[in-house]
Amino acid sequence: MKTILFEQTGKPADILRLTDAPLPEPGPNEVRIKVIASPINPSDLMFVQNLYGIRPTLPSGAGFEGVGIVDALGEGVQMQTGTRASFTAVGTWSEYAIAHQRSLIPIPDSIPDDVAAQLFVNPFTAYAMVQDSGVPEGGWLMLTAAGSAFGKLVIQFCQMRGIRTIGTVRRNDLNDELKALGLTEVINVETENLPARVKQITDGAGVTCVLDAVGGQTASDALKCLGRGGTMIIYGVLSLDDPSVNAGLMIFRELTIKGFWLTDWMRRVDSQIRQDVAKNVVNLLASGKIQLPIDASYPLDQIAEAVEHADRPGRWGKILLKP
Template identity: 80%
Template sequence: MKTIKFDQIGKPADVLKTTNAAMPEPGPNEVRVKVIAAPINPSDSMFIQNLYGIHPQLPSGAGFEGVGIVDALGEGVQMRTGMRVSFTTVGAWSEYAIAHQRSLIPVPDAIPDELAAQLFVNPFTAYAIVQDANVPEGGWLMLTAAGSAFGKMVIQLCKMRGINTIGTVRRDDLNDELKDLGLTEVINVATENLTARVKQITGGAGVACVLDAVGGPTASDSLKCLSKGGTMIVYGALSLQDPAFNVGLLIFRELTIKGFWLSDWMRRVDSQTRQNVAQNVIQLLATGKIQMPVEASYSLDQIHEAVDHAERSGRWGKILVKP
């Protein structure tokens, strides 16, 4: 079978290789999945560069999630082959992948493959992080990198909950699309003063919560936009830079900064909460209330083109790998 591997740490386009490998066999509590499609997420790129919360054991597969058909069952698995499932693993960019049965989510017919491929990482993170933000109806939430696939999901979820949103961008070509999704206000940080604009938009009060995916100076400036008692939730570091924070600001505005990692959140909450989130996410996708556009799809042989495309600025949709 064809699969994507890397045997050294580095930029995805530099280290990823399409190779032939023996068909994997599922162990106890595992299944083999014939992969239909898998997205390229920022976490995938970070993992390949050894900048993620889990570290690759070289040589390693790549790709954390996808959709496929259950092809073979390991010992102790009580399900049938032929089911279409969303799955998580290390090595989803492959013709076949091994996944633990606990990571599987049966996909209803109403959700097409391109949506099902993205069912876990972005939708679960967006749903959980908006809950953690705890912004009341009518309150203000700000998100950096608003034009990302994740940002678009947060915008749509906040609109459904009556939460006002401010999104930061570095170019204006997606502004109309973001407004159509429900973004209340957009700020181009390349041409506008972020803190001054947020103060103007919120009548001087600031925002209750900032969701930051960028780090560096963007996170530093975003902290200044919080209202007294506000919270910044950091879930990414696209700039690969650490922010600098004013200690006085933290003290006298009683601000909170915390990280969010979906893997830890899934371990932290009880099984009923996980099931509720899964049911809500599936319902939103199946009914079309949440949109997750796909910009392009590539084969395994085109993996270098695929990861290059995924790194481009100004993308309007997700990049998929389709074995």
């Protein structure tokens, strides 16, 4: 089979290689999946660079999620071959992948492959973080990097809950599209003073929660936008720079900063919450109420072009790999 591997960590476009490998066999409680499509997420690119919470064991496959058809069952698996499912594993950028049966979510016919391929990482994270934000209906939530695929999901989930949103951008080319998705206010951090604009928008009250993916100066400025008792949830560091923290601000506004990693969230919540989130996300995608746009699709033999496109600013949708 054809699969993407890397033997050292580094810049994805330089080290990822298309390789021939033996067809894998599922072990106990595992299934083999013939992959239809797999997205390129920021977490995938960080993993390849050894910057993620899970460290690669070299040589390693790449890609954390996808959609495919179950074509072989390991011992103890109670399901049918031929099932189309969303799944998570290490090494989904491949013609075939091995996944634990617990990671599979059967997909209804109403959800197309391109959407099902993106079912887990961004939708689950966005849904869980909006829940964890504690922002009530009518309250204000701010998100940095609002034009990302994840940001678009947060905007849509917030609109459904009646939460007002402020999104930061660095260019204005996506502003109209973000407003159409439900973003209440947009702030260009290259041309506007972020804390001053948020103070103006919220009549001086500040926002209840900030979801930050950028770090660095943007996160430092975003912290100043929190109202009393507010919370910043950090789920990424796209700038690769740590934010600076104003201790006085933290003390006298009683602010909280915490991290969010979907892997840990899935471990700490009970199975009923995980099932409820899965059901809600699947139902929203099946109904078409939540959109997961695609910017482009690439075959495995164009992996360098694909990861470079995925890392390019200004994309509207996700980049998919299709074996």
